[in-house]
Amino acid sequence: MHDIVLIGINHKTAPVELRECIAFSAEEAETAVAALRRLPAVVESLLYSTCNRVELLMVSADPPASVEAAKAFIAEFNKIPREQFENALYVHENENAARHLFRVAASLDSMILGEPQILGQIKEAYRQAAAAKTTGVILNRLLHRTFFVAKRIRTETGIGDRAVSISYAAVEMARKIFGTLEGKRVLLIGAGEMAELAVEHLLRHAVGETFVANRTFENGLTLANRFRGRAIRFEEIAEHLKQADIIISSTGAPGFVVTREQVRSVARARRNRPLFFIDIAVPRDIDPEINRLDNAYVYDIDDLKGVVEENIGDRQKEALKGERIIDEAVVRFRNWHQSLDVVPTIVSLRQKMEAIAESEIRRTLHGSSLPPESAPALSRMMGAFINKVLHEPTVFLKQDGMHANKPTYLDAVRKLFKLDE
Amino acid sequence: MDTAILATLALYMLSTAGYLAYFFLQKNRLQQAGLALLMAGFLSHTAVIGIGFAQKGHIPVSNLPETLSFAGWAVAGAFLVLHTRYNLKVLGVYATPFVALVMAIVPLIPKTPAETPAVFKSFWLVAHVTAIFLGEAAFALAAGAGLLYLIQDDAIRTKRSRFFFKRLPSLELLDATGYACIVVGFCLLTLGLITGLVYAKSYWGRFWSWDPKEVWSGIAWLFYAVLLHGRLTVGWRGRRSAISASVCCCSRFWG
Structure with missing residues (x-):
């Protein structure tokens, strides 16, 4: 019988310094699988390399020899002594290899549980390997099962449902207030990686006009250009509260940038449409008292962190359901593989x-x-x-x-x- | 007749159980079961009322149990219409227990024999009663949407109750539903009042006789008119308008 062998390192077994030494670029992966396929013991091969893992799948008539050959190959290819990475390697065979691959593709083994990129990366690696004809009956079947299982877990469990980053959590909250974000106006006060990321996510939900207010008007202009929005002066913020629906604030100001009185006075002009403040600044920019006003909601960085933690807990619960689906798929694949x-x-x-x-x-x-x-x-x-x-x-x-x-x-x-x- | 009412009640209660289970466990099948049971209950309820109509020759609202039953029927029907229109499943958590509760009271009240069948034979009266009841049903649903709005608003504001936050839809949807219910309810109430006035004129010879029921209806109409006017002119919405809609509806049921 031909055995399936999986050998790899990931974020749990190796630090980033080691992972980046072993990582393969797309072209390197292509040469690597072809070279591996030429090894006498290896019948089929597939390699995928992401920032969190490098894994090599082989079908072999002689697993120990293949593992040895693969290790030698990795050392030679990356010009790194074997001792440096050997301890970080894990090896799975047959049933366990299938289970591992299923878990990786369904993102149950990821650093951020349920993140969707890994499946695409494996698909791409498989496409390449199939084009180079380094995969055969067994890996083809295994990978097709993998894609099926990963898709099933994504649709049948809530593994990818809830936001697990601060900026996505902000979008999730906004949608609970506004329903659809289409046409909602966004006001960005200040600048900062997290705030800008949140604006980008919002833009993907087809929000309307974007305003950018910055102490230095020129900086505001640059940012506004990036978001195809309009730069406004810092003094104009109060006036623009009449139009904006979602306000993201991230300045280094020591005091409040938006006060309760300012928000209260625009309520009538806004015809009481809801206002959502996302305060990413420390110290805070938005007066927390605003949260008590009708139709105004304030979330600061700690609130959003709380949402994220809660959501991660939800994903872990959903992951358990995913494991059950995988158990079932592993049994079915094993039966097929053994019959072969x-x-x-x-x-x-x-x-x-x-x-x-x-x-x-x-x-x-x-x-x-x-x-x-x-x-x-x-x-x-x-x-x-x-x-x-x-x-x-x-x-x-x-x-x-x-x-x-x-x-x-x-x-x-x-x-x-x-x-x- | 009584067994039919009990069967209807049983269906409504099962539907309630389905919706409550759906709310806690979030399984779509439970919601579908709840909806199917509610539809079955509504059909049998329609049959009960239809039979009552045929037997007495007039719309069966001449005593308290009949009136309650008719009100419950109107709410169930209004919710079914709303559900097909907005697909707001979660409102069933409010509507089904409401209907079940109203129907549970019906068999408990002793039936007082109806005395004035002649009054009930006019077309104007049937139109009046139906419009008023459907209008009230719409207001009851508006109150439900308002209640859910308040719960969700509180969940978002206090950042604690993730239980409701996850299960309830967006504030915008709840607000829009409540508003739609009030608009429909207001139109029906207006229609009901007009037909009622016409009927009063034809039967008693005068439009308005300062009967407490009439006064209450008039006050309610004015109240909802103010609520709608406020929304259209200065955009009254959110917590306050949700509270008003709920309070007003409760006071109506007392009246």
Whole structure:
């Protein structure tokens, strides 16, 4: 039987300094899988490399030799001594390799549980490997199952539902207030990575006009250009509260930039439409008392962190459901993989033929003038016939020296005779 | 007749259980079951009222249990319409227990025999009663939407109750639903008052007789008129308008 071997390092087993030494770029990965495929023990190969993990999947007739060869290959390819990374490596075989791959693709093994990028990265690596023809029957089947399982987990559990970053949490809150964010006006006060990220997320939800207020007007202009918005002067903030719906504030000001009185006085001009303040600054920019006004809501950085923590807890609960789906998929894949051996294939082929022979004998005896005593003779004849028919295929499948193609032939036989029903 | 009412009540109660379970467990199937049960209950309820109509020859609102039953029927119907229009599933958590509760009271009240069947035979009266009841049902749902709005507003504001935050829809949707209910309710109430006036004129010979019921209806109409006017002119919305809608509806049911 051909075994599946997975060897890799990830963020749990290796620090970033080591991971970046071993990481493969897309082109490097392509040369790497081709080189691995040329190793005598390796029948199929696939490699994916992200910032948090490098994993190598192989199908091999001799797993220990393949692992050795892979280690030597990694050391040589990256020009790094073996001792440096050997301890950080993990090796999984067959069932465990399948489980590991399922978990990685469904993002149950990610640093940020449920993040969606990893699945795309594995898909891309598989596309490359399939184009280079380094994958075969077993990895093709395994990867297709992987994509199916990952998709199922994403739709059937809430693993990716809730926001787990501050800026996404802000968007999630805004949607609970406004329903749709389409056409809502955004006012960015100050600048800062997190605040700008939040504006970008909001823009993706088709918000309307964006205003940018900055102490230094020129800085505001640069930012406004980036968001295709309009720069306003710091003194104009109070006036623009009449138009803006979502205010994101991130300045270094020591006191409040927006006061309760300012918000209260624009309520009428706004016809009481809701206002949502996202205060990312420390010390805070937005007077927390504003949160007590009708139709005004204030979330500061701690509130948003609280939302994120809560959401991470939710994802962990959902991940448990994902594990159950994976358990099921692993069993099904194992059954298929184990059947892909010579003896079980020949046995099921023979069983299938015997079943056909038996039912045909019964039909022949039933509707004809043949005496019932001829049944044993007919059975003998059918048995001999089956033996003769199966002789050549059995010899062919059992012969050595067709290592590389064995799973392909076995898979073809199983498909031709529909043995997997 | 009584068994039919009890069957209706049982269906409403099961529907309530379905919606409550949906609210806690968040399984869509439970909501679908709740909705199907509510529809079944509404159909059997319609049959009960239809039979009552056929037997008595007039709209069955001549005593308290009949009136309550008719009100419950109106709320169930109004919710079903609202559900198909806005797909606001979560309002069922308010509407189904409300209907079930109203219907649970019906068999408990002793029936006083109706005395004035002649009064009930006019077309104007049927139009009046139906419009008023459907209008009240719309207001009851507006109060429900207002209540949910207040809960969600509080959840967002205090940042504590993540339980409700996750389960309730956006403030905007709740506000829009409440507003739509009030607009519909107001139109129906206006229609009900007009038909009522016409009927009073034709039967008693005068439009308005300062009967407490009439006065209450007039006050309610003025109240909702002010509420709508406030919204259209200066944009009254949010907490205060949700509270007003709920309070007003409660006071109506007392009246």
